[in-house]
Amino acid sequence: MALKNLVAVIGTTGVGKSKLSVALAKALDGEIINADAMQTYAGVPILTNKHPEAEREGVPHHLLGHIPDVTAEYTVPQFEREASACVDEICGRGKVPIVVGGTHYYVQSLLLGSTVAGAAAVVPSREVSAADAAVLDGDTRALWERLQAVDPAIAQKFHPRDHRKLRRALEIYLTTGTRASDLYAAQAAASADSVRYRALVLWVWSEQGALDGRLDARVDAMDRGGLGPEVAGLHAEYVAAGEPPLDRGLWQAIGFKEFLPFLASGDAQTRAACVDDMKRATRRYARTQTKWIRKKLLVAAAAAPADLRPQTALLDATDLAAWDERVAARAVGLARRFLAGETLGPADLAPDAAAAALLAPARDADLSRRPDDWQHFACAQCAVDGEPFVCVGAELWKQHLTSRRHRLAVKRERGRAQHAAWLARQAE
Numbered sequence: 001m002a003l004k005n006l007v008a009v010i011g012t013t014g015v016g017k018s019k020l021s022v023a024l025a026k027a028l029d030g031e032i033i034n035a036d037a038m039q040t041y042a043g044v045p046i047l048t049n050k051h052p053e054a055e056r057e058g059v060p061h062h063l064l065g066h067i068p069d070v071t072a073e074y075t076v077p078q079f080e081r082e083a084s085a086c087v088d089e090i091c092g093r094g095k096v097p098i099v100v101g102g103t104h105y106y107v108q109s110l111l112l113g114s115t116v117a118g119a120a121a122v123v124p125s126r127e128v129s130a131a132d133a134a135v136l137d138g139d140t141r142a143l144w145e146r147l148q149a150v151d152p153a154i155a156q157k158f159h160p161r162d163h164r165k166l167r168r169a170l171e172i173y174l175t176t177g178t179r180a181s182d183l184y185a186a187q188a189a190a191s192a193d194s195v196r197y198r199a200l201v202l203w204v205w206s207e208q209g210a211l212d213g214r215l216d217a218r219v220d221a222m223d224r225g226g227l228g229p230e231v232a233g234l235h236a237e238y239v240a241a242g243e244p245p246l247d248r249g250l251w252q253a254i255g256f257k258e259f260l261p262f263l264a265s266g267d268a269q270t271r272a273a274c275v276d277d278m279k280r281a282t283r284r285y286a287r288t289q290t291k292w293i294r295k296k297l298l299v300a301a302a303a304a305p306a307d308l309r310p311q312t313a314l315l316d317a318t319d320l321a322a323w324d325e326r327v328a329a330r331a332v333g334l335a336r337r338f339l340a341g342e343t344l345g346p347a348d349l350a351p352d353a354a355a356a357a358l359l360a361p362a363r364d365a366d367l368s369r370r371p372d373d374w375q376h377f378a379c380a381q382c383a384v385d386g387e388p389f390v391c392v393g394a395e396l397w398k399q400h401l402t403s404r405r406h407r408l409a410v411k412r413e414r415g416r417a418q419h420a421a422w423l424a425r426q427a428e
């Protein structure tokens, strides 16, 4: 049976994905499936940048604000299940499913199967002992040591300070008895036959410099538009919930953590600093999102068999004055040809050489496909508080050895050694 057609709109926060998706839905008779993790939670439309109802122009939106519990974790398997059910429904109505969102591991798992850590449908089947539970809730070092003991391969994959990932990997082992490293191997083997849809992926992209200004302006607009009362309301829930870890549920939304100092103190000067922190975190998030697209999503797409590979096009949204021509009209034109069954060529997918370079997957970048590179490298020269500085993988280690930080540390050490030698000579 032929695969169902699906259009996905991806890209960083604040680049205009929602606006484009509504235009696409109108042109193609489509419906929208949200793939932004924070927007799956009910409420806080400003904090999570939900596209305002008035601007949705009557286009149906699915998986938007449908999780009532802000502390609930909306997992990848849950998203996959619900999103694929939506695709079936939408196709059943004879309409085009348009998946839109910046949580790119959701999009990736829907299109290309579960290639993400912890994404497998791991069913907890074991009781965790009290001692193990204490380790899971304990500090990062204890987590790492326990993981190193039960699954040394995966312990080498993550940075020893990456609390969240270490905890998740250990939790998988303790609750299922299966090592996370074995799951990775099984997932890699399965990914070849996990392409679910015939997909057109539209990557709305902007040069980072131009985007940064827009992101700052958007945070200011959010601030004027009622962000304060939203985070205050969320803070009340946070306090009522006993101030849970911030790496879970809606607490991860950019702006909440950054506003905590103000929410605690109520001081106006603190508030301005919080807004600045929120701007910095937003810019950082945009960079992380671009990295994911290039190093994970495009790599996974390229690994799929040629006839099943998602067709990925880059739409240049750097110059907003050219939006209609370079983004909206191009997207609609490409999608129409795609839906007519055409296979788009490189010149269709990339408008110029720079776009083609961005679309070329960084082949060796996905660590999860390179278990041979799961390895810690510790630098004694760059130790912090007596703890060695750790890089994961040969590539990062190579970069570290040529970094300014490392060269300065080596120079400092040489200086200290020379000074010690000089002191020793003086003492003779």
Ligand SMILES: [Zn+2]
Pocket: 379, 380, 381, 382, 389, 400, 405, 406, 409
């Ligand atoms: Zn170093």
